[in-house]
Amino acid sequence: MKAKVFVTLKKSIADPQGNAIKNALHKLGYTNTEEVRIGKLIELDLGDITAEEAEAQLEKMCAGLLANTVIEEYKYEII
Amino acid sequence: MKAKVFVTLKKSIADPQGNAIKNALHKLGYTNTEEVRIGKLIELDLGDITAEEAEAQLEKMCAGLLANTVIEEYKYEII
Amino acid sequence: MKFGVIVFPGSNCDIDCFHAVKDILGQEVEYIWHDTKELEGYDCIILPGGFSYGDYLRCGAVARFSKIMDAVKVHAAKGKLVIGICNGFQILTEAGLLPGALVRNINLKFICDTVPLRVESQDTPFTRLYNKGEIIRIPIAHGEGNYVADEETLKNMKENGQIIFTYTNNPNGSMENIAGICNEKKNVLGMMPHPERACEEILGNTDGRRLFESILLSLEENRKHE
Amino acid sequence: MNNSYKAVGLTEKEYKKIIEYLNREPNELELNMYGVMWSEHCSYKNSRALFRHFPTSGERVLQGPGENAGIIDIGDNQAIVMKIESHNHPSAIEPYQGAATGVGGIIRDIFAMGARPIALLNSLRFGNIEGSERVKYLVEGVVAGIAGYGNCMGIPTVAGEVYFNESYNGNPLVNAMCVGIIDHDKIHRGTASGVGNSVMYIGAPTGRDGMGGASFASVELTEESEEKKSAVQVGDPFMEKLLLEACLELLETGSIVGLQDLGAAGLTSACCETATRGEGGMEIDVSKVPRREKGMLPVEIMISESQERMLLIVEKGREDEVRKIVEKWGLHAVTIGKVTDNGRLVVKDKDEVVADVPAYSLDSSGAPKYYKEYQEPLYIQQVKRLQPESVPEPKDYNETLMNLLSSPNLCSKEWVYKQYDHMVRTSTVVKPGSDAAVMRIRGTKKGIALTVDCNGRYCYLNPRVGSAIAVTEAARNLVCSGAKPLAVTDGLNFGSPDKPDRFRQFRESIIGIGEACRELDTPVISGNVSFYNETETQAIYPTPIIGMAGLIEDIDKHCTMHFKDEKDVIIHIGETKEELGGSEYLSRIHGLEKGAIPKLDFGTEKRHQAFILSAIEKGLLKSAHDISDGGLAIALAECCMEKELGIKVQMESMLRTDVVLFSESQSRFVVSCSPEALTELQRLMDLQEIPYEILGTVESEDFVIDINNKNIVALKVKDMKEAWKGAFQCFMK
Numbered sequence A, B: 001m002k003a004k005v006f007v008t009l010k011k012s013i014a015d016p017q018g019n020a021i022k023n024a025l026h027k028l029g030y031t032n033t034e035e036v037r038i039g040k041l042i043e044l045d046l047g048d049i050t051a052e053e054a055e056a057q058l059e060k061m062c063a064g065l066l067a068n069t070v071i072e073e074y075k076y077e078i079i
Numbered sequence C: 001m002k003f004g005v006i007v008f009p010g011s012n013c014d015i016d017c018f019h020a021v022k023d024i025l026g027q028e029v030e031y032i033w034h035d036t037k038e039l040e041g042y043d044c045i046i047l048p049g050g051f052s053y054g055d056y057l058r059c060g061a062v063a064r065f066s067k068i069m070d071a072v073k074v075h076a077a078k079g080k081l082v083i084g085i086c087n088g089f090q091i092l093t094e095a096g097l098l099p100g101a102l103v104r105n106i107n108l109k110f111i112c113d114t115v116p117l118r119v120e121s122q123d124t125p126f127t128r129l130y131n132k133g134e135i136i137r138i139p140i141a142h143g144e145g146n147y148v149a150d151e152e153t154l155k156n157m158k159e160n161g162q163i164i165f166t167y168t169n170n171p172n173g174s175m176e177n178i179a180g181i182c183n184e185k186k187n188v189l190g191m192m193p194h195p196e197r198a199c200e201e202i203l204g205n206t207d208g209r210r211l212f213e214s215i216l217l218s219l220e221e222n223r224k225h226e
Numbered sequence D: 001m002n003n004s005y006k007a008v009g010l011t012e013k014e015y016k017k018i019i020e021y022l023n024r025e026p027n028e029l030e031l032n033m034y035g036v037m038w039s040e041h042c043s044y045k046n047s048r049a050l051f052r053h054f055p056t057s058g059e060r061v062l063q064g065p066g067e068n069a070g071i072i073d074i075g076d077n078q079a080i081v082m083k084i085e086s087h088n089h090p091s092a093i094e095p096y097q098g099a100a101t102g103v104g105g106i107i108r109d110i111f112a113m114g115a116r117p118i119a120l121l122n123s124l125r126f127g128n129i130e131g132s133e134r135v136k137y138l139v140e141g142v143v144a145g146i147a148g149y150g151n152c153m154g155i156p157t158v159a160g161e162v163y164f165n166e167s168y169n170g171n172p173l174v175n176a177m178c179v180g181i182i183d184h185d186k187i188h189r190g191t192a193s194g195v196g197n198s199v200m201y202i203g204a205p206t207g208r209d210g211m212g213g214a215s216f217a218s219v220e221l222t223e224e225s226e227e228k229k230s231a232v233q234v235g236d237p238f239m240e241k242l243l244l245e246a247c248l249e250l251l252e253t254g255s256i257v258g259l260q261d262l263g264a265a266g267l268t269s270a271c272c273e274t275a276t277r278g279e280g281g282m283e284i285d286v287s288k289v290p291r292r293e294k295g296m297l298p299v300e301i302m303i304s305e306s307q308e309r310m311l312l313i314v315e316k317g318r319e320d321e322v323r324k325i326v327e328k329w330g331l332h333a334v335t336i337g338k339v340t341d342n343g344r345l346v347v348k349d350k351d352e353v354v355a356d357v358p359a360y361s362l363d364s365s366g367a368p369k370y371y372k373e374y375q376e377p378l379y380i381q382q383v384k385r386l387q388p389e390s391v392p393e394p395k396d397y398n399e400t401l402m403n404l405l406s407s408p409n410l411c412s413k414e415w416v417y418k419q420y421d422h423m424v425r426t427s428t429v430v431k432p433g434s435d436a437a438v439m440r441i442r443g444t445k446k447g448i449a450l451t452v453d454c455n456g457r458y459c460y461l462n463p464r465v466g467s468a469i470a471v472t473e474a475a476r477n478l479v480c481s482g483a484k485p486l487a488v489t490d491g492l493n494f495g496s497p498d499k500p501d502r503f504r505q506f507r508e509s510i511i512g513i514g515e516a517c518r519e520l521d522t523p524v525i526s527g528n529v530s531f532y533n534e535t536e537t538q539a540i541y542p543t544p545i546i547g548m549a550g551l552i553e554d555i556d557k558h559c560t561m562h563f564k565d566e567k568d569v570i571i572h573i574g575e576t577k578e579e580l581g582g583s584e585y586l587s588r589i590h591g592l593e594k595g596a597i598p599k600l601d602f603g604t605e606k607r608h609q610a611f612i613l614s615a616i617e618k619g620l621l622k623s624a625h626d627i628s629d630g631g632l633a634i635a636l637a638e639c640c641m642e643k644e645l646g647i648k649v650q651m652e653s654m655l656r657t658d659v660v661l662f663s664e665s666q667s668r669f670v671v672s673c674s675p676e677a678l679t680e681l682q683r684l685m686d687l688q689e690i691p692y693e694i695l696g697t698v699e700s701e702d703f704v705i706d707i708n709n710k711n712i713v714a715l716k717v718k719d720m721k722e723a724w725k726g727a728f729q730c731f732m733k
Ligand SMILES: Nc1ncnc2c1ncn2[C@@H]1O[C@H](COP(=O)(O)OP(=O)(O)O)[C@@H](O)[C@H]1O
Pocket: D121, D122, D123, D124, D157, D158, D159, D160, D161, D162, D413, D416, D417, D420, D431, D432, D433, D434, D435, D436, D437, D452, D453, D477, D628, D629
C-alpha cells in the first residue's frame, strides 16, 4: 500500500521559508504571488497491508512522528 | 489562482532523510514500511490570474527556482 | 591585485575572506553588494560562505538570481578567476557555473570540523603551490555539502582533471569523496572546505594559505604576460 | 469587580493595584498588558527583592543589570556585552524551534545595545538519556535548533555544557548566552527620549503566534500547556541576520536614539521599557504595525511575541535616512508612534485611544514585588547523611574509569559541538573541548575567554555552596585559559517560587552566587530567571547557570588543558580530601546522589587561581586544567585525549583509592610544565604556599597510575579515547 503525507505549518504559524521564497518570486517578476507556504511531502511504501490498516497506521505515524502538531498539521492520501 | 507544487528527489538520488524516517518508523513497530521518500510541498497563492497564466508561470517558476532539475523532479496542480 | 568579495543577504564568511586577502596576502579587496550589475577591475571574485537568503528552499537557490551573478558569469567567461567557498560553491552549482549539486550531508547534520583533504590537482590557478597527492587539513562547516552529479558528468570531470580536492575520510557522503571541483577552463573553483579559516598560526592551522598564495601568483604571472 | 484578572494570571490584589494606577478599571487591552508585564518572566516580581545580594558594580562595569544586556570594560575603549536567557518551556514542546528562537532572542538583546555579537554559548540539561526515546528526541532537536539559528547568523557557538539527570525528565533546560563586542562610545540603550522623536518598527510582521509567551513561561507544565501551542514559533535566522546588519549600520549614522528588541511581552514591553528608561512617555498606533494576519485585535498586536522584530527610536526628521538603510537590507521600517513627555503609554487604534496607562506602572519598577516565604526543604537533612564506609570500593579501577569516561555526563560532547559552527569569523583561538573558549579580539593583542558552568547536583544537595561553586568553577575554567575573570551573567533555573522549599533553594543560591562573585570580584552584570521548571511530580535540580567572561591581555599567552609533549612534568595543585559527597563517581558507580558536597574556601580558591594565572602569564605552564566532575582521574584523562598522550603517575596517599581518584575537592588543578621550568615553578609554589604534588610525567600512549607503589590503573589512551569520544553517539542511537 502506498501513501502520501502532506505536512504543513499551521496557518497561524509564520513560515519564514515561504516568505523568503515569495520575495524571491516577486524579484523574479512574479509580483502577483500573494502567498507561499512550504511544507513536506512524504511518500511512503507501506508494504503488504490493507487500506484500513494503512489508514490506522498513517494516523498514528503522523501524529506521533511525521508531524509535530504543536506547529504543524497533516493530511494523507492512500494511493 | 492557487496552486500546489510537489518537488521530489529523482529516483537515482539517495534520500538519507527518508531513510532515517523509515528506520524511525521501524523502531516504532511499523516494520512493514518499505520505503520513505521526503519531498517538498509548496503551496502558492498566485493572486488574480487565469489558469493558463498560472500554468505558464508555474512551469517557469519550477524549472527556474522551485526545483533543481539536476537532482529533483516537480509536478504541480492548479486548484 | 584586486579581489572582490560578494556579499549576499545572509553571507557570513564574507569578512573572513576579506581578512584572508587583506591581512594574509596584503592585497586590495572590496566587498561587492549583490545588487551590483558590473564587475570591472577585479582580478579575482570570491563567493563567500554563509546562508544566502537563509538557504531557504535550497542552498544558493535564490542567490543565483542576484544581479551580480550575471556579472560573475561574464567575469568567468573572460577566463578570470572565481572561487566559491561553501555557500559560494552551492551558488555556483545552482547558477550552472559548475556542474552537479550539493545535497544534505548523509548524517543529516551540520558538520563543523577540520578534515584531511587530498589535493588531486595542482594544475589550476588555485592550487599550484600545493603538491598533487598532498594531504592538507582544512575546516569544513556545512549541512549540505554532499556532492552529487550524474555518471556522465563525473566521468567528464575526471577526464578533464576537474576534481581538485577530495576528502580522505568522507564526512558527508559526497560522490567520489569530492570536496572541491573546477570548471573545464579551470578558472572557476568551488569547494566546501574553508581555506580562509586556515591561514593563521594563532588559529592553529595555515594549510589554507597556499590556496590564496597560488591565486596571487597566478594573477601576477597573468599580468606579466598581458 | 470582574474576575477577568484571573484569566491573565493576576491576583485580586494585583488587580486592585492596577485600579490604583489608573484611577479606574482597566479595559481588556490594558488588563492584558498588565497581565504579561506583571508575569514573573517580565517583572521578576518574586525574585527581584533578592537581587540585592549580587554585587553589580565595579571599576569595569559599564552597564549592570537592568538593560538588555550587561557591559564590561576590556580596555582600549572596548567592552564586552553579555547575557544569558532561558527557553526551557518552548524547547520542551518543540525542541528545534524552541531552542532556535531562544538563540534568536538572546542575540537581539546583544545587538540592541549596539554591539556586534561574536560568540554564542549554551547550557543544556536533559533527563536520563539511557534508553529514553523522548530524551533523545529532545537532545536531537535542541542541538539542531541551536545550530540552525547560530550557524545561519554566522556567530560561532564556542562553548557550553550538557548534563543528564532524572530531575530534568519533565523539564529540559535550554539556556543560551550571547557575547558581543562594542566600543565604549557606541553603547546604545533601549531608551525613548526626546519629545517628538519617532518610534519605528522593523523586522518580521506581527502574527498571532507566540501570544502570551511570557505568561506561558511563568506556569508549570501540564497537559494543558500542550494546548497553549501558539506560544511556540518558527525562528527566522535569515530575517534576524538582516536585522542585525541593518541595526549596526543604522547606529553608525547617529540617527538612532534608542534601540529595543521585541522579546517577551512584545510591543507592550518594548514600549513601556523604553519609555520608562527615557523618563518620558510614548504614543503608538497599532493600526500602523505590520501584521501577518488579517483581523488582528489591538490586544493581539500588543502582546504578540512574534520573533525577529525591533523597535527604533529615531531622531525626528531622519526617518527617511533610516528607511533607506533598512530597505537596502530588504526590510521595511514603519513609523508607528512618537515619544511624548507625559509619562504615559498611549495606544491608539487609528484615532481611537485603546489604552492609556502610566508607562512605569507596567515596567518592573511599577510591578508588584513579593517577598516569598521560604523554608528548608525536607530532603536536605536526609541527603546529607552518607556513611563513607558504606560505599564499597571498586575492585577494578580500570573498569571503573572506563565506565565513567563513557558515561553521559563525563563523555566527550563532540557530537553536540560538531554541529555548531565554532570557527566562523576566524577568531576562535581555543575551540570547544578545552576548559573555556578563547576568542581573539581582532586588531589587538587581547583575547577573551568564555565559559558556562553549573553543577546542579551540588546545588540540590547544598544550594548555597553549590551555587558558589558554580561561580568558582567558571572562574577556574577561565584562569586555566590564561584569562582574568571579569564578570558574570547568570541563568537561574528553578522550580515554583510559590513553594517555600523551592523558594529557599532559590534564595540560598542567590546568596551563594553573590558571595562568590564578591570574593572573586566578578560582578553580576546581567541574567535571567526561569521559574516553574517542575511537573506535578518533580522539580528540577536547582540549576543556576553561571556564564563568565575573562580577559587575556596577550593572546599569545593563552593556555589549554591538553598535555603537549612527552616527558613534561605533571603537577597536581591543591589538596584532595575525603569528599566523595555529591560526586559524579558516587552517582554513576554507586547510584547515590547524596552526601555533603565539597567544601569551598575562598581564601584557598583565590590563592590558587592567582597562582595559576601568574604561572601561565610567566609562560611556565604548558597546560592547565581544573579538577571538577569525576575528580583527579577524569581530569588527567581529559588532558590526554586531544594529542593521545599517556601518563606515568606515582602518588602516595593515606586516603582510600577511590577518594584519591574521584573526590571532587575544590580549588584543584592539573598542570604540566617542561622539565626545565619545574624548578622555577616549584620555587613559586613554595613561596606562595601552594600545596602541590608532582604526579609524574607525560608519556606516549599508556595511562598508568600507581598509588603507594601499587598499580591501580593501566590503560591504553587509545581505548580510553575511543570510549570517551564514541559514547554520546551510542546514547543517541
Ligand atoms: N552544548 C555545548 N555547546 C558547545 N560546547 C560544549 C557543549 N557542551 C560541552 N561543550 C564543550 O565541551 C567541553 C567540555 O565540557 P564540560 O565537561 O562541561 O567542561 P568543564 O567541565 O570544563 O566545564 C568544553 O569545551 C565545552 O565548552
